[in-house]
Amino acid sequence: MPTPPANQDATPKVTRTRFAATELGTRERIMAAVMAESALALSINATLGRHVPRVHLFADSSRIDNDLAQLTNLSPYKLNGQKAHSMVLGLLFNMTVHESYDWFLLAKDSTYINPFVLLRMIDTMNWNEPVVMGEAAEDGSGRCRLDTGMLLSNPAMQILLKQRNICNLITSPTDDDQLAFEKCIQAATNLTCKTLHQGIRYEVWRGAERADSPAAHDSIEDWKHSKAFSRALAVPRLLSDADASALHDYFVRVEMQRADREISKMEAELSRLAEDEARETGEAISWPPALPPYAKPPNRYQVPTWEYFTMTEIFRSEPNQNVRRLEGKDFDDVAEVVVAARQQVETEEPELEFVQLRNGYRVFDPRRGMDYMIDLTYRKTVNEMLEMENQGDGDGEAVHEESLKEIVVERRVHVSRMIASTQLMNQAPYVKEDTDVTVVIPVAIENEVLPARKLLARQARLCLSPTEETRKTRMVVAVFPEVDTRSVTAISNDMEELKRRCKRSLLETDVLSVRLAASTAGQGTVAAAALDDAVDRYGANTIYLLLSPHADVQKEFYDRARINTIKHYQVFFPVPFVEYHPTISGMEMTEKEEKETSTSQAREAALSRLRDGVEPKRKRALIVQKDHGRFDSQDFSCFAVYGVDYVAARAKLGPSDRRNDLIAAFLGQDAIHVLRAVEPTLRIRYHKRHCDMESVDTDDIARCLESKKENVAAKDQLAKLLFHEK
Template sequence: MLKTGVKFVSENLYLFMGIVIGLYISTFVSTSLDISCEISKSQYLVNNKMAQEIINNSVNNLAPKILPEKPKGEKKSKFTRPRYYSTELGIREKLFVGIFTSEEHVNTQALHINKTIGHLVNKIKFFITAQYKLKTKFNLTGLVGFTDSRSKYRPFQVIKYVGDTFPQDYDYYFFSTDYTFINIHRLKDLVNKISVSMDVYMGTPVPDSSYCNIDAGIVISNSVLQAMRSNLEWCIMNAVTDDYSENLGRCVFHSIGLSCQESIQDQSVTSYKLKHFELDKTLHTLIKSENFQNTVTVRPVLKDKDFYILNAYFLKQRLEIHNEDIAKLSASLEDSWPPGQRNGAKPATRFDMPRQLYFNMSHLFFPDDFTVIREHTEPELLDINNILEDIKANVAQHYPKQYEYRRLVNGYKTFDLSRGMDYIFDLGFRDLHTGKEVVKRYEVCKPLGNIEFIPAPYVTENTRVTIILPIEEDKVHIGMHFLESYGAAIMDKKEKTFLMLVFLYQYNSSSKGSTDKFQLVKDFVNKATTKYKNDDAKAGWVSIRLPESQTPLTFENTKALRYAVVDLALKKIGLNSLNLILDVYSNITIDFLNRIRMNTIENYQIFSPIPFRQYDPLISLYPRLDVNKMSGHFDREEYKYISFYGRDYVAARKKYQPFVPLIRIDNDIVKLLNDISRNKGNLFEMFVQYGNGLHCMRATEMNLKIIYHQTNEHGKNKFYGNNAQLAKLLLTKQDSIPELL
């Protein structure tokens, strides 16, 4: 076999040598071609590495340092609400202005542009080439220096700087050169009328081209800027000219497919090109041109004083427009009463009619759905007396020595949120000539005063809510029902909460082993702790041993126990927590907890929600716990549900100590059994009296529902049913009710 192989090779030796030589020559030729192509290509294009160097290393130290973007991971974090509404809603400032200038023009052209428009725009920046620290030579603020002096890359350096520094701060970006005067009021009116949802690349086209002329000014939208920022490498590699307009135009077209737009939504960036540069001599001729009157930019402006001449003219033009508007508004004031005051809001339906309240000199009738009559408050009475004095002065002026005021016959007032308070007074006057009483009607309007911005403390929906839930021995089964619904509605959704259960043991009850009445609840807490140990939902408990008493101590016969529960629970929770007091009959949702977070503000406000209490299902015949007039009613008499911060509670509690002693250990609870302290259990009342300026807020809360249960507390509305349901019960069961026979 070896002989056969040798023979085969010897017979085909020349074939193998030809293959080897051919492979060698082909390798040499391909390498030479690659080198020649690379040299030829480098004369016109920039490779990716060089493009990155241009856009990353060209900004001077004075400009903010731009860090490379970090790769985004796949892990999703919980949504954190921003500090400002505008951030979450995507509300941005309207206009950014960028001026391409040079070192030679910083103290001349750039300075004059800054003086004429700098105070009228949201942000203005001047872009120059600088090889040293700018602060040592120039006093103009807003300078951004680039160390790369190659002019064809300047537009892309600017786009990178603006895109990285102000990516979501502005709706529109306007770029021009330092030889361009900008009619800034006209420009702002223009961008205010364009929808922010549109892709905008608008200006004056370069002749015989599809690019916008940067000398005339270019407006681009935020979406276009972001698209250009994402395609900067391509734009740099394909920059073949020093013309800023063409380089920007090519980049925009590649990034988003737009050519220069002359008009969008009937708005256009018009530019007037000067032919004569002695504006102090030719301005009177220019103002006759309609194009000049409506222009956004004027170019080229070569003399320093011409910037101020143009600025003065366009300001005068705008002043005349404002004066015309004022004249029109003044003429329309005759159609309203009082002059200049807007008419009241027109109600959409009859149910939206503003309530008209009847009053006399001492009382107000039917001020709300629950009150028939009440006395005037001190401010209301002062308001009425002041108006009466003004009316009497008006009558004395118009009817001198003819009428004498006697009495208020009728009074009506209506409050309109868009207008103010409107009064109608029917006043009785004695006619000094005849002695008879004359009734005159006067309408009085008290418009809303100056609108004030009230600073509100910063609150967020990310705060942990600590729920303090006291459970008595006979309420364990109901407590388990609460825990089951709480686990499904709150803990399963990993809401940021801490459930602190407070077990109230009677003095002779066992707290260990199988005889522990709270063992079921403790087992639930242990399982929940294991199940949610890595989540934000936490749970725990604290036990309180009640003192010996002739009758078992409960919240109904000893209201002060509510103070004891909070005093002892806060020792385990801490003072920095946001605390919410509930009971076992509560039914809550995540929306309710979010309102607790937003309405409870440390050192500023506490919150007591008005719950929706269920009617007796046997009477209402409505078993579902829905917010419905047939199923229940908002209980305005209930104050036990309250939220507060620990430090605010401690500050008020120390001042309230003379009435209800502080409870530091279980044995101190016996101090609450005296006649003075025993029936004081309203935490809301304590905050009102001793809250040291805390705002005590009350509001109906549809997501805090209370399951129907019987209570023996004195003065409580039993909430059996509404009037119609109770009337129906009386009519159907009157034979079995002795009092009706």
């Protein structure tokens, strides 16, 4: 505990380490230190670096060419009359790597190291005792050969770096660098080279060392028939980067075959264990193997929500609507599942007569797919023996009669729709946060001028942040012919003022004049016309962010638009927070006015303003809260897209097609994905929304009408407005 200064609180405070790994003593598994002497170092760095946590190269500065100089993990040194081991060990000590890794591999760049065998070795052996593994020298001195690689444990490396100064006393000026390095490691650690340690052998393949042998890449076809070659850790004496690449390709194929064999073996073992468990417990084998059965949540916080359905309706877990008609893709899904369930039942019991679907439930599991529970009602005819007593002249006599009776039978069937057509991505697309963004704000009618100017004022306030913005942003307002010239002048003045305030932010401003008549087009057509002119003017190699003039954004939204928009791969359609009608939601009143006004007075005043058609005025700040608005998943008015992707998708829409939004242009494409995500930093102010009933797409009209209806107010707010509270 450090002693506090005199002018501070004398209570001692514990100084904690910066990283948890340092405090817990957690280390990486292995580091490879490669002696770079030629261009082969590039190949070793590329092949080994993909699998080992860290590869670091050490090279004499006189041997570094332009290609080696580009590597960021290269440490150059000057000999100045010393041996190479003195400089390398000094650099390793200064880098303090001996505190961060369990194992250390020392090798020359002319030696290929099989990373798969290496990782399996260090995962099997214990690192907590000093050991030096490798191939022993032929002279019987007990030292390891550097040209075939050396594997040192953490304690051995600690001793080596601590006693490295001994090396200057035992090396001879006539020794070459490799021999001096080998003697240094043996003298400083006082350890004998081990070829076998804890049952693990250090395998070296020497097929390339014969003088008359061809190059390694020409000999692989002959070597691959030897089992010793497939399990070799080191292959020395490489001649070119073609040798290293060919060896790595071969060992990758060997590792893939090994992984396939292990997977097949594991699948067979899982099937056997599942059958044994099913016999012991009496339960059916779960599908797929090794996955938890359906409908069993991992804990009480992750309980899945089942959707109930019949053949006509489906009950969803939604905040504003719980029951919907079963139609479209949902109807096709349910019909197919019911047919599959009926086939299962009627195959086992053909005497049953189907009556109806009684209940149905479904839930989606990302690991299993869609699971269903289907309750079916059947009718079954059975023979019933009736015993009657016949009273005649004599004694009573029993008479047996046979009658038919129908009974109702219930059957429950579990159905699973497996996930199909899955695809593994080899690598994630590369995304940068410093991409230029062009923000396009279409202003089609006069009523959108004031909201657009408020959005520009909001942008001006964002520019006053103390941090300097180095990324380029361009604000473009697309003005249509129906906007008054005085309003255009006011917007131009606002843009000039915005540019003056945002000098530190590399902000550009511009006003575009669009020729399309907004009165003859929908909102989607207006957006398309604005983007068409913007892409033609500023090029197709930048991100275009289309914003509604009624939008209210925060600075973080631009960063998310940059990250989530990927060229030739993904467009970003955020789900905005849409404001309710301020009069109905109570945002026209301040908190003080709300407390002083009774509920009945507030209700009558709100109804009066609604009847008179008074434009609502907002007196409170819009925050993301359930009484102020909702996240509208049907709103596609704002999106971010690269110009080249927009041009490719624009061809799907006709030049005069009337649309309410542009989401249809990006649907049904194999190359472009649509990302939808809830975005709290994007908010849409309340405005009177118009749906173009002449749109070419009926789904487009239905989507707009549903969004318009749901964004008026919450159900409880409408109830308080329409009904008297008792």
